Amino acid sequence: MTGLVMPKADEKTMARRAEIVAAMRAIVPGEGVVETVNEMRAFETDALTAYRQLPLVVVLPETVDQVARILRYCNENGVRVVPRGSGTSLSGGSLPLADAVLLVMSRFNRILEIDFPNRVVVAQPGVTNLGITTAVEQDGFYYAPDPSSQIACSIGGNVAENSGGVHCLKYGLTANNVLGLEMVLVNGDVVRLGGKHLDSEGYDLLGLMTGSEGLLGVVTEVTVRILKKPETARAVLIGFPTSEQGGQCVADIIGAGIIPGGMEMMDRPAIKAAEDFVQVGYPLDVEALLIVELDGPPAEVDHLIAEVERIAQANGSTTCRISGSDAERLSFWAGRKAAFPAVGRISPDYLCMDGTIPRKELPRVLAGMRELSEKHGLRVANVFHAGDGNLHPLILYDANNPGELAAAEEFGADILRLCVKVGGVLTGEHGVGVEKRDLMPEMFTEADLDQQMRIKCAFDPNHLLNPGKVFPQLRRCAELGRMHVHQGKMPFPDIPRF
Amino acid sequence: MTDFTPTTPEEVLSVVQWAAAEQAPLEVVGQGSKRGIGRPAQTEHTLSLSRLSGVTLYEPAELVLTARAGTPIAEIEKLLADYNQQLDFEPLDYGPLHGQAAGAGTIGGVLAANLSGPRRLKAGAARDHILGINAVSGRGEAFKAGGRVVKNVTGYDVSKAMAGSWGTLAVCTDVTFKVLPVAETETTLAIRGLLDDQAAAAMALAMGSSAEVSSAAHVPEGVAISVVGGALGSDAATLLRLEGFPPSIAYRLNLLQDMLKNAGELQVLLGDKSKAVWRDLRDCIPFADGTHKPVWRVSMQPSEAHRMTLDLRQNVPASAFYDWQGGLVWLRMEHGEPEAERVRALVRAHGGGHATLVRANAAVRAAVPVFAPQPPALRALAERLKASFDPHNILNPGRMAG
Numbered sequence: 098m099t100g101l102v103m104p105k106a107d108e109k110t111m112a113r114r115a116e117i118v119a120a121m122r123a124i125v126p127g128e129g130v131v132e133t134v135n136e137m138r139a140f141e142t143d144a145l146t147a148y149r150q151l152p153l154v155v156v157l158p159e160t161v162d163q164v165a166r167i168l169r170y171c172n173e174n175g176v177r178v179v180p181r182g183s184g185t186s187l188s189g190g191s192l193p194l195a196d197a198v199l200l201v202m203s204r205f206n207r208i209l210e211i212d213f214p215n216r217v218v219v220a221q222p223g224v225t226n227l228g229i230t231t232a233v234e235q236d237g238f239y240y241a242p243d244p245s246s247q248i249a250c251s252i253g254g255n256v257a258e259n260s261g262g263v264h265c266l267k268y269g270l271t272a273n274n275v276l277g278l279e280m281v282l283v284n285g286d287v288v289r290l291g292g293k294h295l296d297s298e299g300y301d302l303l304g305l306m307t308g309s310e311g312l313l314g315v316v317t318e319v320t321v322r323i324l325k326k327p328e329t330a331r332a333v334l335i336g337f338p339t340s341e342q343g344g345q346c347v348a349d350i351i352g353a354g355i356i357p358g359g360m361e362m363m364d365r366p367a368i369k370a371a372e373d374f375v376q377v378g379y380p381l382d383v384e385a386l387l388i389v390e391l392d393g394p395p396a397e398v399d400h401l402i403a404e405v406e407r408i409a410q411a412n413g414s415t416t417c418r419i420s421g422s423d424a425e426r427l428s429f430w431a432g433r434k435a436a437f438p439a440v441g442r443i444s445p446d447y448l449c450m451d452g453t454i455p456r457k458e459l460p461r462v463l464a465g466m467r468e469l470s471e472k473h474g475l476r477v478a479n480v481f482h483a484g485d486g487n488l489h490p491l492i493l494y495d496a497n498n499p500g501e502l503a504a505a506e507e508f509g510a511d512i513l514r515l516c517v518k519v520g521g522v523l524t525g526e527h528g529v530g531v532e533k534r535d536l537m538p539e540m541f542t543e544a545d546l547d548q549q550m551r552i553k554c555a556f557d558p559n560h561l562l563n564p565g566k567v568f569p570q571l572r573r574c575a576e577l578g579r580m581h582v583h584q585g586k587m588p589f590p591d592i593p594r595f
Numbered sequence: 596m597t598d599f600t601p602t603t604p605e606e607v608l609s610v611v612q613w614a615a616a617e618q619a620p621l622e623v624v625g626q627g628s629k630r631g632i633g634r635p636a637q638t639e640h641t642l643s644l645s646r647l648s649g650v651t652l653y654e655p656a657e658l659v660l661t662a663r664a665g666t667p668i669a670e671i672e673k674l675l676a677d678y679n680q681q682l683d684f685e686p687l688d689y690g691p692l693h694g695q696a697a698g699a700g701t702i703g704g705v706l707a708a709n710l711s712g713p714r715r716l717k718a719g720a721a722r723d724h725i726l727g728i729n730a731v732s733g734r735g736e737a738f739k740a741g742g743r744v745v746k747n748v749t750g751y752d753v754s755k756a757m758a759g760s761w762g763t764l765a766v767c768t769d770v771t772f773k774v775l776p777v778a779e780t781e782t783t784l785a786i787r788g789l790l791d792d793q794a795a796a797a798m799a800l801a802m803g804s805s806a807e808v809s810s811a812a813h814v815p816e817g818v819a820i821s822v823v824g825g826a827l828g829s830d831a832a833t834l835l836r837l838e839g840f841p842p843s844i845a846y847r848l849n850l851l852q853d854m855l856k857n858a859g860e861l862q863v864l865l866g867d868k869s870k871a872v873w874r875d876l877r878d879c880i881p882f883a884d885g886t887h888k889p890v891w892r893v894s895m896q897p898s899e900a901h902r903m904t905l906d907l908r909q910n911v912p913a914s915a916f917y918d919w920q921g922g923l924v925w926l927r928m929e930h931g932e933p934e935a936e937r938v939r940a941l942v943r944a945h946g947g948g949h950a951t952l953v954r955a956n957a958a959v960r961a962a963v964p965v966f967a968p969q970p971p972a973l974r975a976l977a978e979r980l981k982a983s984f985d986p987h988n989i990l991n992p993g994r995m996a997g
C-alpha cells in the first residue's frame with residue numbers, strides 16, 4: 098500500500114484554486130475557510146498517519162444551507178469533496194486530496210433535541226459520540242455504541258463508518274442504533290431518511306448510508322436511540338494457558354444463551370504491553386486473557402457471573418477474578434482500553450488491522466499470524482472483540498527503518514487475506530478507506546464491485562465525493578450503466594414451468 | 596404467461612438474463628403469501644422462488660444460518676427451535692390478516708418485506724439481522740454482498756438495501772441471517788383498563804426504566820377481546836413483555852409492579868400464555884376478521900400515536916391497537932374506505948412516520964399508493980437507486996409505486 102495511488106489531481110481544478118477559495122468564502126464567512134498551508138497542516142492526515150496530503154482548501158460550514166451550496170457549487174464545477182468529522186478514521190477515510198475541498202463538519206456541534214418519552218436524541222453530526230451520552234446520562238440514559246475513540250470521534254463519522262465498540266455485541270452497531278438522518282446529496286438536494294420512528298419508508302437508504310464512508314452524501318443531522326443505563330455491571334477477568342481454550346470459552350458462553358455486555362480478548366504480547374503500561378495486575382503467565390462484562394439488574398448479573406465462572410473453569414482457566422467493586426471492574430478494563438497506547442510505548446509505530454472471522458477459526462488464524470510474523474520479521478500483538486470475531490492485530494514497526502512500513506503493510510494484507518480465506522471479511526468496523534481499498538478484490542468479484550459502484554452512481558454520478566476511497570478502480574458511471582445484453586431466446590427447456 | 600420455478604441460483608440467473616434481454620417484466624414471488632400487499636402485478640411472467648429451497652449452512656455455535664431464498668420460513672423456524680435458537684426479530688406472518696393459513700412464506704420474503712414483530716423495539720427488524728446475500732440484479736448479473744459475520748463494514752451494506760425492497764431491486768438467491776438463543780422464559784405484565792393516553796404514559800415509563808422491557812403494546816377495549824380467542828377478556832390491556840433468565844425476570848417484574856402499582860389493575864401472564872398473546876399481536880390477529888376492510892400499519896413516534904388515532908376518529912370510524920410502545924399502530928378502517936390522504940396527513944401532522952396499506956382489495960391497491968409517497972428529492976434518489984439495479988424496470992414493476 099505504500100504504492101498507494103490516489104486519483105490524479107485535476108490540473109484544471111488546481112489552477113482554479115483562487116476562484117474556488119473565493120467561492121467558498123462567499124458561502125462560508127470568516128474563519129470557516131482555512132487556506133494557508135500552515136493552518137491546513139492540522140488537517141493533512143487522519144488516524145492512519147502513514148498518509149498525509151494537504152487539501153485544496155478546508156471549509157467548515159455551520160448550516161445545512163451552506164453545506165448544500167458548497168456541494169452544489171462543487172458539483173457544478175466538477176470539484177472533488179472529502180467530508181470529514183473529527184479525523185479519527187483508522188483507514189484513511191478522511192485523508193484529504195490535493196484537488197479536493199475538505200468539508201469539515203466539526204462546527205455542527207449542537208444537540209438539537211433530547212426526547213425521553215421516545216428515547217431518542219437528535220444531534221448535529223459534529224457532536225462527539227461521548228457527547229450524546231453526556232447529554233443524557235444525568236437522567237440515567239446512554240448511547241450504546243462506544244468506539245474507543247468516543248471522546249473524539251463524531252457521530253456523523255460513526256454513521257459514515259458504521260462504528261462499533263465493546264458494547265456492540267449486546268446492543269448493536271451504529272446501524273442498529275440510528276433511526277434517522279438528514280443528508281445533503283452532491284447535487285445540493287437535502288433529504289431526510291427515517292426519523293423518530295422505526296424502519297424508514299421505501300428503500301433502506303438509511304442502511305446504505307451507514308458505513309458508506311463519505312462517498313454517498315454528507316450527513317447533517319442524526320437521530321439515535323438512547324437506552325436506560327443498566328443498573329449494574331460486573332466483569333470477570335479470565336486467563337487461559339492456550340488461545341484455543343479462550344476461544345472455546347467464548348463459544349460456550351454464547352452457546353449457553355448469554356450475550357455479555359462486552360467480551361474482549363488479548364494475546365500474550367498485548368497482555369504484557371498493557372500490564373507494563375498500566376499495572377492493573379493482569380496475569381503474565383497466560384496465552385489468552387478474556388474480559389467478560391455482564392450488565393443488567395443485579396439478580397441477572399449475579400446469576401450470569403456464576404455461569405460464566407463455571408464455563409471458564411470447565412475450559413481450564415488458570416485465573417478467574419470477579420470484580421467486587423466498580424473500581425475493580427474499571428481496572429480490569431484499564432489495560433484493554435490502554436492496549437493501543439501501551440503497544441505504542443514498545444514500538445515506534447504500529448498498524449492496527451481490523452478483520453473479522455467466524456469465531457471458531459480463531460486458533461487457526463492466530464497460528465497463521467505467528468507464521469506470518471516470522472515471515473515478515475515483525476512482531477504482532479492482538480486484541481479482539483471476541484464475542485463477534487473482530488480482530489485487531491497491532492503490527493509493530495519502525496517507520497525510520499527503510500522498508501519497514503512496506504513490510505508491515507504486506508503483513509497486514511496477508512492477515513486480512515487469511516481472514517477472508519477462513520470465511521471472514523477485510524474490515525469489521527474501521528472501514529475500507531484507502532488502507533484496504535486495493536484488497537477489495539480479495540473479497541469481491543468485479544460484478545460485486547460494479548454493482549456497488551452503480552449504487553455510488555445513483556448518489557454521485559461524477560464520483561466527486563471522497564474519490565480514491567473504498568473502490569480499487571473507479572469506473573465511469575456511463576460505462577457501468579451500459580447493459581451487456583445476453584442474447585435472448587426463451588430460456589431452458591430444463592427449467593420447470595407450469 | 597409463464598411461471599418460472601428455478602431450482603438453482605444459476606437457473607434464476609438465466610431467467611433474469613432472458614427477461615432483461617427481452618425487457619420482459621417479471622413478478623418475483625416466494626410462496627406468494629404477501630401478494631396482497633403492494634400494487635397488483637400486471638406482468639405476463641412470474642418468477643417463483645418456491646423451489647429454490649434449503650438451508651445450506653447452519654452453525655449454531657456461530658449464531659449464523661444461510662438458506663436459499665425460497666426456503667419456507669416454517670422450516671427455518673423449526674430447525675432453529677431444535678437448537679433452542681430463533682430469528683430474534685420475530686418476523687410477522689401476514690397470512691391470517693389476508694384470510695390465508697398461517698405458516699406460509701419464505702425467508703427471502705422475510706427480507707424483501709423487512710418483517711419484524713413486537714420485539715422490534717429491542718431487537719430490530721430483518722434489516723438488523725441480515726448479514727449477507729447472493730442475488731441477481733435486474734441487469735441479469737449475479738452479485739454478492741456482506742458475508743457471514745456480524746461485524747462487517749467492507750463495502751456498502753447492500754444486503755440492507757434488499758430489506759423492504761419488495762423484490763424490486765434484485766432477486767435474492769441466498770440469504771445469511773444472524774440467529775440468537777431463545778430466552779429461557781418470558782412473562783408479561785398486563786395493566787388493565789387504561790385509556791390510550793394513560794397507556795402511552797405507562798409504556799413510556801416502563802420503557803424508560805431499567806426493567807429491560809422487550810415489547811410494549813396496548814390493546815384498547817373493544818379490540819382486547821379478539822386476542823387469543825378472548826383469553827384476555829374485554830378490558831383494555833397494556834402489555835409489557837419481559838424475557839430472559841428466571842431470576843432476572845422475577846426481579847424486573849417486581850420493579851415494574853412497584854412502579855406501576857397505581858396505574859391500574861395488574862395481571863401477570865406466564866410462559867405460554869404470554870407467548871400466545873404476543874404471537875397474536877405480531878400477526879395482527881385482532882383484525883384478521885375475514886373481511887377486506889382496509890388495514891394500515893403505521894410507524895410513527897410512540898408518544899404521538901394515540902393522538903393521531905384520536906384525530907382520525909373525529910372524522911372516520913377506525914379501530915386501533917398499538918405495538919412498539921405505540922410506535923406501531925395497526926388501524927382497521929371500519930367504513931371500508933382507506934382514507935389514505937387523511938391517514939398520511941395526520942401521521943405527518945403528528946411528527947412524521949409512514950403508513951402502509953397492508954390489507955385492501957386489489958381495486959383499492961391499484962388506485963391508492965400502498966407505500967408512503969416520498970418527497971420529490973428522495974423519490975428521485977430512490978428511482979436512481981432502482982435504476983442502478985434494474986434499469987429496464989423488469990423486477991416487480993410498480994409494486995412499490997407511491
Ligand SMILES: Cc1cc2nc3c(=O)[nH]c(=O)nc-3n(C[C@H](O)[C@H](O)[C@H](O)COP(=O)(O)OP(=O)(O)OC[C@H]3O[C@@H](n4cnc5c(N)ncnc54)[C@H](O)[C@@H]3O)c2cc1C
Nearest residue numbers: 182183184185186190244245251253254255257261311316
Ligand atoms: C484510538 C482510536 C480508537 C478507535 N477505536 C474504534 C473502535 O473501538 N471502534 C470503531 O469502530 N472505530 C474506532 N476508531 C476509528 C474511528 O474513530 C471511527 O471510524 C470514527 O467513527 C470516525 O469518526 P470521525 O468523526 O473521526 O470521522 P473521520 O475520520 O473524520 O471520517 C471518517 C469517514 O467518515 C466520513 N464522514 C465524516 N463525517 C461525515 C459526515 N458528516 N457526512 C458524511 N461522511 C462523513 C469521512 O469522509 C470518512 O470517510 C478508533 C480510532 C482511534 C484513533
